Amino acid sequence: MKKKYYFIIMIISFFFNTGCDGTAFDLTEEVNSSFKIFAIGGYDGVGDLSTVEEYNPDTNTWSSKASMPTARAGLAVAEVDGMIYAIGGDDGTVEVYNPATNTWSSKASMPTGRFCFAAVEFDEMIYAIGGSNDGTNALSTVEVYNPATNTWSSKASMPTARFVLSAAEFDGMIYAIGGSNDGINALSTVEVYNPVTNTWSAKASMPTVRRGLAVAEEGGKIYAIGGYDGAEILSTVEVYNPATNTWSSKLSMPTRRYALVAVEMDGRIYAIGGYDYNMNFSSAVEVYNPDSNTWSVKASMPTGRNLFGAAVAKTLLKM
Numbered sequence: 001m002k003k004k005y006y007f008i009i010m011i012i013s014f015f016f017n018t019g020c021d022g023t024a025f026d027l028t029e030e031v032n033s034s035f036k037i038f039a040i041g042g043y044d045g046v047g048d049l050s051t052v053e054e055y056n057p058d059t060n061t062w063s064s065k066a067s068m069p070t071a072r073a074g075l076a077v078a079e080v081d082g083m084i085y086a087i088g089g090d091d092g093t094v095e096v097y098n099p100a101t102n103t104w105s106s107k108a109s110m111p112t113g114r115f116c117f118a119a120v121e122f123d124e125m126i127y128a129i130g131g132s133n134d135g136t137n138a139l140s141t142v143e144v145y146n147p148a149t150n151t152w153s154s155k156a157s158m159p160t161a162r163f164v165l166s167a168a169e170f171d172g173m174i175y176a177i178g179g180s181n182d183g184i185n186a187l188s189t190v191e192v193y194n195p196v197t198n199t200w201s202a203k204a205s206m207p208t209v210r211r212g213l214a215v216a217e218e219g220g221k222i223y224a225i226g227g228y229d230g231a232e233i234l235s236t237v238e239v240y241n242p243a244t245n246t247w248s249s250k251l252s253m254p255t256r257r258y259a260l261v262a263v264e265m266d267g268r269i270y271a272i273g274g275y276d277y278n279m280n281f282s283s284a285v286e287v288y289n290p291d292s293n294t295w296s297v298k299a300s301m302p303t304g305r306n307l308f309g310a311a312v313a314k315t316l317l318k319m
Contacts, residue, residue, distance in 0.1 A: 042308025043073035060299045066102045074115025077309025078126045099315045118167035132163035138181045166215040180211040186230045204245045214262035216269045228258040233277045255284045259306035275306040
């Protein structure tokens, strides 16, 4: 669901107010709600990571947070109601991070263990799409997690089995973009899932075949960033317009990379980490402004990595 990021000052007017995590705030205090980016897990060339790092866009700084209980790469991450869910990465492990308390807890495992899949939040449900369980065979599996009941259910399979794809939601539809069906070939496939009817349909293919790309929605358009086309690592940026079912090119990302992540916050798209053209595990943070079609460079992530997950969530700070 499209998020609007803003600052809220809450002046407590009763004896106490309780946050979504059950934390009580004193009536004499103000609470500042600030949105941050959380980068979770991944691979740094040595091993799978449990590392969690938080980016503050106001100060352009990173800080370390409580490590994820299970180190893993190829996971997917999604935010629901202020909580961040880290899902999969080989098996079906699900662990949830509470930014307000900087703590982790375990949840019901995903039925199909997998990695390099896509996860998208819509209507407070998390859709886990595609992936692989061996690095060769692609899955078309779609499973949905309900945080309110801590349960999983199966949905209609994606028409094209694939992994190292990416996905985004706009206007109640989930767009699954790119990926690979065998770990070698890169795809330009775009298929859209309708959660209401539990059906899939094909859309205009992406101009550039690629896997390990990142996508993000902003302003009613979906931006496909970076990736690998089977021959070279890309800096390519292409934008899809759901209203016209067409693609167009935008200014390339400064640093070519794949297995990166992209998140939208406050009208900007943050392209973070990945594996770059120098064969480095990247810590780069580059920010795209759709209004001006320009890129800017921000403070590097402390831990260079790929195959990680990221999400935007609110943190509560007592004033």
